[in-house]
Amino acid sequence: MESALKIVLINFIISIMVALIILPILKRLKVGQIEREYGPRSHLIKQGTPTMGGIIIAITLIISICILCSNMKILIPLGIIIIGFGVVGFIDDFKKLIFRDTEGLKPAYKMLGLLAISVIFALFLIKAGNGTEILIPGIKTIIKIPIILYIPFIIFVMLAATNAVNLTDGIDGLASSVSMIMIAGLSVIAMKYEVYEIAMLGFSLCGACLGFLIFNLHPAKIFMGDTGSLLLGGAIVVMALYLKMPLILPIIAIVPVMETISVIMQVAYFKRTGNRIFKMTPLHHHFELSGWKEGKIVSIFSVITLVFCVVAIFLV
Secondary structure (H helix, E strand, C coil): CHHHHHHHHHHHHHHHHHHHHHHHHHHHCCCECCCCCCCCHHHHHHCCCECCCHHHHHHHHHHHHHHHCCCCCCHHHHHHHHHHHHHHHHHHHHHHHHCCCCCCCCHHHHHHHHHHHHHHHHHHHHHCCCCCEEEECCCCEEEECCHHHHHHHHHHHHHHHHHHHHHHCCCCCHHHHHHHHHHHHHHHHHHHCCCHHHHHHHHHHHHHHHHHHHHHCCCCCCCCHHHHHHHHHHHHHHHHHHCCCHHHHHHHCHHHHHHHHHHHHHHHHHHHHCCCCCCCCCHHHHHHHCCCCHHHHHHHHHHHHHHHHHHHHHHC
């Protein structure tokens, strides 16, 4: 536990130092947020706030892996996969900011990039001898899935998880706070099962997120962009899959799950009736338009995530 706290603290400090270097650069490059026309009107004031802040988390993670990999070589391929998701997000952010296109990378191209990385990771798990077993939460039973079903299942889980976290990134500090708690929960589970490489990876990310949060909490001085949200989504799903526990994701990721379901419900209901269930989706915007302050939404969603993470720890 002492070493875990040291890793969190070291990465927290590194993250702050990286942020202090990156933030002025992004300001000079005028890499500012472009608010969507159909988003909440209150967000227009955020126009021009530096984005692509996920670079801070990515650089911190790379530095951390370089420090830890002498003892834990497995962190290198895992880190490459996680950074790969961030690269897809970076390309999306780059297109938005350079070409002033609020839609960014075409959804088909973005999904293709995420799909390619997901396939590579699924094959890596098999080649690395990680097996095709998964744990059933609650009954704590391991089942073995035929490889022909395992690979599509892994790909689906990775695509769903990364996009769900991406949807959660919509107000100051929400995605970074919720993701940090989910990663912390997975790290505790990794410690419980003595999978120390995943625990160290998770604690490194917790420190990186904590440092980033200093600049990302309301009123945010920097946004993570898709660079950060896809990276964090990738990290969460990589950790869960390596632990053979993809089925705990709907529990610990209750907030991203609710955000995703709200979008699906809204689109389906609108196409069917022409009316809306929520004032705006993803779900955090509904509460925002209902009068909740951003800080209140982040606090409540974070507490909900923490409670469900504790439940997940007891179920596995």
